[in-house]
Amino acid sequence: MSQEKTKAMIAEVFSDIAEGVKSGSFGKKVKIGLTILGSEHGIEEMVNAAELAASKYKDFNIVLIGSKVETDLELIEVENAEEGHKLMTSMLEKGEIQGCVTQHFDFPIGVSTVGKVVTPARGKEMILATTTGTASLNRVEGMVMNAISGLAVAKSNGIKNPKIGILNIEGARQVERILKDLKDGGYEIDFAESLRADGGCVLRGNDLLFGTPDVMVCDSLTGNIMVKMLSSFSTGGSYETVGAGYGPGVGKDYDKLINIVSRASGAPLIAEAIKYCADCAKGNVLDVARDEFKKAKKSGLDGLIQKLLDKQKPAAAEEEVKMPPKKVVTFSIAGVDILDLEDACKALWKKDIYSESGMGCTGPVILVNEADGEKAIEALKEAEFIQG
Structure with a gap:
């Protein structure tokens, strides 16, 4: 082995040690659950996804929650999907797992999921905030909350200064005004610039395909359509292959790391969803989100939202x-x-x-x-x- 390669290996080892000490996780791996009941493609597809993730990534452990199957992975048996969700929740509360990937989970109002897609123009990963759940029953308020959640997920996944863009849909300009007022109030937020000639942080469909921002903000129904389109376009819609799924449920006080995949998701996507969940766990995404919402509140978030709601009241x-x-x-x-x-x-x-x-x-x-x-x-x- 050359001296240069030896130095590189030593540097990598010390980097890993430093990162472990910094995160407080040195010497132990996070454990991520995967519920395997309920997929439209069957239990085997879910097991294949977990085994694929285990073979590709060595920095976390996986435990399956479902019926008995042949696998070398850890498995906890349950009778049905409902029992699996109950066990998942219990294991998260007890700290037996640090996160879990599942399907069709009902989040409370105030929590919405932050997905991750791969954009077709450049093969760039982009965070989509949000894809399921509802941050607020008010559309504009919900999108503002989605922006903060998206920034929290981006930061927990190692993007130090994420650039945010707002998809050009109903409510986008109001969201832009509130986020810029929030920035004027001291909240740290960087805006992306559209690749189109007219520029600005309210982004077009071209920017969605290109992956212009690190975080694309939209309402969750639009985000749900986008993640489905981008993940399964090449398969005709019945089998999702690309991206990392619908992501973790995030809210200002939410305390369980639950990542969502669709019942149409295939093994390649689910494997990346497990990795995404592990990265969120290692990055303490729920703590980061709590901190981001506190910073936003300190910068005037509550007043800006109240001003919005007052303006929308019928005279x-x-x-x-x-x-x-x-x-x-x-x-x-x-x-x-x-x-x-x-x-x-x-x-x-x-x-x-x-x-x-x-x-x-x-x-x-x-x-x-x-x-x-x-x-x-x-x-x-x-x-x-x-x-x-």
Whole structure:
């Protein structure tokens, strides 16, 4: 063996020791559970996934929870999937396992799962926040919470300064405003920049395929569709092969590391989901999430959410606003959320600026006369419909 290779091996050993001391896990491996009942592809597929993960990765142990099968892996027998979930929960609470991968688990409101996909344009891993569960019954609040959860997962998985992007869906502009106000309040957050010419952190479908951000924020229903599409596009949808599944359930006070896969997930994806769960366990993702939510609260999160909710409350008697005389509208103003279009137009009418709502190729727009363009922009900034 050459002197260079020997030095490299010694350096790697010392690096592993240092990392173990830092994380407090030196000398022991995390143990990750896998419930094997309930897959549309059968128990053998689940066992194959665990054995594949065990052969590829040596830095964690796996225990199977399910009916009796032939395997060299540790197995705890249960009668059915419901019993498996009960045992999984008990083992997590007792610390017998540090995380578990399972299917179709009901999280409480306030908890949603942070998935990990492989984007097709560059084969880049990207965190998708979120994919199942519900962080809040309010769409915009939920997406803001998803952003914080996504950052926590990214950091626990070794991304020191994750860049965040917001998928261009309903509510995206409101989420952008709140996150930027949160940053102004002291919360550390870096925004990705779209690869498209118009830039910005509200990202298009192209950015989703390319993997522009480290963390892509969306609502969980959209995220669920995206993770299914990206994981099973090449198989026609019946067998998910690519990525690491729907990820860990994260909330500001949630205390169990449970990663989700679909009943349509195949062995290659489930093996990566087990690895993803182990990485989250070693990175203390639930502690990181708790810390991130505390930092966000200190930076004004509660006040920003309350301001959002107050704004969305229906008025006791809606003020009638008279529309100014019509003008030719050729000046477009982007950046207003689709949920705010009607109110934004009325805000301009109050200023005696004629406006109409429209939809451009990049999203919703407000249309005004060229002569009123700058005045309209200032009015919308003042009313907080667009960024100042």
